[in-house]
Amino acid sequence: MRYFLRRTLHAVFLLFGVSLLTFLFSALTPGNYFDEMRLNPQISRETVAALRAQYQLDRPLPVRYAHWLMAVAHGELGFSFAYNSPVGPLLWVRARNTLFLTITAMLLAWLLALPLGVWSASRFGRAPDRVLSWATATLLVIPDLVLALGLLILAVRTGWFPTGGLASVGFENLSPLHKLRDLASHLALPVAALVLATLPMLVRHVRASVAEVLEASFLRAAVGHGIPHPKLLYGYALRAAANPLISLFGFSVGTLLSGSLLVEVVMSWPGLGPLLLEAILARDLYVVIGGVLLSMIFLVSGNLFADVLLYWADPRIRIAASAK
Amino acid sequence: MTPLLKVQGLHVAYSDRMGELCPALAGVNFDLGPGEILGVVGESGSGKSTLAAALLRLLPSNGKIQQGTVLFEGKNLLDASAQDLRKIRGGRIGLIFQEPGSSLHPTMPVGQQVSDVLAAHESLDRHTLSERTSQLLATVFPVDAERISVSYPHELSGGQRQRVLIAQAIACGPSLLIADEPTASLDPTTQQEILQLFQTVRQNFGLAIILITHNPALLVGLADRLLVLYAGRVAEIGPTARVLATPQHPYTAALWRCLPSHFRQSQGTRKTQMHVIPGDPPDLSIQARGCRFEPRCTARMEVCKSHEPGAVVVGERHEVSCFKFPG
């Protein structure tokens, strides 16, 4: 238990550090939100200055950071200049959409990767395994952007899938069943893009871990006891190969918020990605910091989650951890 | 009396990285009666572990059974279908590999590993399965069976792990047990306990045992017959007492002389040079035409260089492969 308390404390410090750095970098980049306005001759210099003062952009950096920290302590993440609303709720809506997309994609990817990897490992070096390796290598090489664009082109050419967005016009008026279908059709392409992007690496990891275990003595011993083949592969081999895969799973959870930016932007999925991109370009300071912080929380929690899972799954780690 | 197991003309080879075939066993013949304990004695490179694996077709991917028959309860194991083979492994023949430490799944409680063997061969409901598992563990662990059942392999000592392997091997009531170096890396006291356990198991369940070891001293008082392997060939096979007291094959005789004096029950002086077998163990990747022991044999003859000796009967169930004996 002490181990996890230590890790959690460590995580909190990490978050502090990240928020400070983000603040620093954003504030140090030349310009601010209102610079665009300055170029507009219709808005007077005094108005710009007044706006700046209103949003405290003329105060020194440490003061602004301290104010921001205090606000976070109260659960407020600051104010968005562009949307003219608090950052918190804004982020939350977008984050929810992102999570919807990424959780679906992650579950699908893992559900496909496990059997594919195990099957491939059990035929290691033979023709089917080679074909799969070739296919995953090809997919790995193709940049995510190309994959996403390719799918988009498919949508445009065939008209089978909508080309963007979360829901069609008039979504509210549909029956529940139709709502579901509509959602599914909008979800299909972004999920496909994400799955195609992450599946190859997962399959290779599963294959490598399982292949190594298949050579182990205890597996030969289990074959010698007449354990049936499916149980050998999943109950024995995969279970023993689980450690690196569990860590990988934990890290996948960590990238739930941050890994889909590209796909969201290309496919116009209203998630955190496009919001952050806009905010960075527009110097919408607090949105950027809020978004980065949220992603960091997920990342750190993901690591911690991986550790917890590993602790639960592997009794040898329990002994090592309690001995410390 | 029909033998339980009859091995004839078994040839096994391994292919190395270049694809060359390196023979590991050549022309192995022996049989085993029900309830009999056969001790297989061999040094490194003699092929003893290959024999254990080959009988159940469990060779690693670069091993190949080239020819021979392994008749078990009347059926040739080398011809058996994959399904039949799976039923025999663990069901009719129990196998205990070397290295108890690495023969158990690292992240599964040992009780479950024993249950899995039972579940693989018999369709039992959960309650019966759990009962049978407890009974089995109680057989090999007279005390503390409950606690051991939920322990993980790394929490157990070498002797305890070995007992779990034995429980797995006898779980489904096989008629034959093959144990490959079951007492290597164990303390003398634990060694004795494990060997005693084999005796008990043989008495209570009437199963035959093939016990493979590089230390012949372990087989005294335990094995009914001894089989001496050298360079993948059977040098000598016969009743234990006879082979120990009057070894016929020059290798067997030389091997016994290498053992510390007390074992040979003869006078010896301490801190003197022990008898050794001159020369090095044979390199099986190099082809040879004659007897493999010839370079190191004190009784070698001309014919030994060019021809391989066949098995000659020299007594009741006692055979030797050596040109010293006309046959």
Add this chain to the structure above:
Amino acid sequence: MQPLLRVENLVKHYAAGRPAPKDKSAALDGVSLSIPARTTLALVGESGSGKSTLALCIACLEHPTSGSIWFEGIDVVALDENQKRLLRPRIQLVFQDPASSLNPRWTALEIVSEPFFVQGRFSKQERSDKACTWLDHVGISPKMVSRRVDELSGGQKQRLAIARALALEPRLIVLDEALSALDCSVQAQISNLLLELQSSLGLTYLFITHDFAMAAHLADEIAVMDHGRIVESGPAEKILRSPGQDATRALLAATPGVPKTQSTLVNF
């Protein structure tokens, strides 16, 4: 004449809660022994009796909790790290499993040359010559010296480990189960080698084993360890013919090949 090695009341406790390595977790509970020069003391006991812990303390690889170790008249425990480093070449260890104590990718020549390399005062040719001399001494023929460790047999690896130990010209060699993993005929060969080296180089051996048979063959004196203490010690014949303690008798009876009713080794 003073003994080469004298251990007095050695105590070694591992701190509670610290995960000590599995086979070295046994504590020492007041061990005393002495080994005269040019003799062999066999330390016999089960695993967990503390024999390996004792070996590590004597070889200055573990620091005892209390007690003293006198080597050639010097109190080893009281030395600082630098002084210990100067002393280490004189006490060498040979382990049970040569596969894990020798780097499998090095050649035999490289392994035996390394101690000379560390000492830093020999040229490459000198190192190679000295290494070859020692390899020859242990029976590794010149055509084997450039073989990699993983290409050697078990017996050859153990010879190599002995050659490496000899390269530093030690006075005391601690053999921790050095013969236990070898085949019978190879055990005999290495045993002969050890005896021959002892008489030609004047070595002293601390031979740690759980095999009474080999101990009986090689030792001048035998000490039996149980639960961190020496329960019985004395000249080999005496221990073998008339063991005094239960622990000794149990070990003798457990020796493979000895009939159950017998708890002595009378053929000596």
